[in-house]
Amino acid sequence: MNWRHWVWIFAICLTASTAAAQQGGGNNGGGNNNNNQNNNGITIDARGIVAPGFTADHSSKLDKKRRQTLAKKSLADDINQVSECRKVSLVALEQAIAQSLDKGEKLGDDLRCLAGLQRVDYLFVDVDTKDLILAGPADGFAPDAAGRMRGLDSGRPTLLLDDLIVAWRYAMKSSQVGCSIDPRPANLAALQQYLAQNSSPANASVVEGRYKKMAEVLGMHDVRVEGVPGDSHFGRTLVEADYRMKRISLGLENPGVKGLVSHLSMLKGGGNAIQRWWFVPLYDGLYCTEDRLAFQLVGQRAQLLSQNELSNSSGERSTAATTRLTTEAWAKLFTEKFPQIADESPVFAELQNLIDWCVLVALIDRERLVEKVGWTPGILADAEKLPHEAGPVPKEVPAMVNIKRASGSSIVGLIAGGVTIRPGRMVRADSFKTDPALRLDSQRTEALPKDRPTAQRWWWD
Secondary structure (H helix, E strand, O other): OOOEEEEEEEEOOOOOOOOOOOOOOOOOOOOOOOOEEEEEEEEEOOOEEEOOOOOOOOOOHHHHHHHHHHHHOOOOOOOOOOEEEEEEEHHHHHHHHHHHHHHHOOHHHHHHHHHHHHOOOOOEOOOOOOOEEEEEEEOOEEEOOOEEEEEOOOOOOOHHHHHHHHHHHHHHHOOOOEEEEEOHHHHHHHHHHHHHHOOOOOOOHHHHHHHHHHHHHHEEEEEEEEOOOOOOOOHHHHHHHHHHHHHHHOOOOOOOOOOOOOOHHOOOOOOOEEEEEEEEEEEEEEEEEOOOOOOEEEOOEEEEEEEEEEEEEOOOOEEEOOOOHHHHHHHHHHOOOOOOHHHHHHHHHHHHHHHHHHHHHHHHHHHHHHHOOOOOHHHHOOOOOOOOOOEEEEEEEEEEEEEEEEEOOOOOEEEEEEEEOOOOOOOOOOOEEHHHHHOOHHHHHHHOOOOOOOHHHHHEO
């Protein structure tokens, strides 16, 4: 067998828990209220080294029945309902949280999961009652087998209070939020040297031995979380979404979306390169009323971009003059299929929610909406009274390999990238447009309560 008739791909990948972090020590944050440090079978050891071991994302009929039973027991009848547009008052939410903390109680699932809200489509400003109101679709909810809180009807993960407070405290002040998973330069240089010395034709057993050696040479790869704490659910979800995308690109994971093939299946032999893919926000439109008291987010929230990079003998990376057609084509395919992927693999729906949180807190800050309604946030901004739920910090991951036969010369494809969200750029003055056809004025009027619900209720349909 000819060594050059193979394609080998090394993925620089990592994942981390997206289930609730460990609960304890008076931490009443917005996680899923369980002690599961890992999600979908992922393990993170004391050194921060991650090892994958996924369970199925899909909820079976039996598991759905179990979750329905749990929701019926744990949720009030009114919250355990599908709603096209549920409203959540940020001011009253803070008051409800404060009441629970003052009583020494753990926060209930209704607070931790924001009344089952699954997406933020609207932000309404109520100057009269001095309030900011989030609105979007909602559902009854319960934890799936992995511990992730998911809607009973849609299967979509709920928004989490814990992610909101992390966005409020960190993303609002950060110019960039995201993660990066990259090879170490010294290891890249060592790989270049190894390839130069071991590219002769060889039989199958020698080829397989070379693959194993290449994985050893590449060794561990570093993970960096930017703009938010790496030990937060927010930070770990960014990393997991990036990692899961890379596993799909290698054909190591199949999300079950028709028409979505792996990047590996598209490759032919010829040349070495680093395929860099990274997630960035994507909205069809950001809209507001002329008085800027109502805002709407429209679109799938995320897209995948691509770029090829090269590595020199010192392990230094640089942008390639051109990007492979297959690299661009796979990024486009993943972006086109993203809504279906998010339906099948809930971590990508959680990524959509994190992008929304970044945009919303940046919008609140830029438009000075807190000052506009005369509200002084307390709990949302106070890390001592309500710390985020801290879990293990993903720090590094070993190289991964997938192999296929191919005609022509061989290729080494290193996968790098991450997630890049620049909230401030998303909410510039000219980012939001007015569109009378959307009826945002009337939707805001209909959403505002005619009189505040009993006992300062913090959500309503």
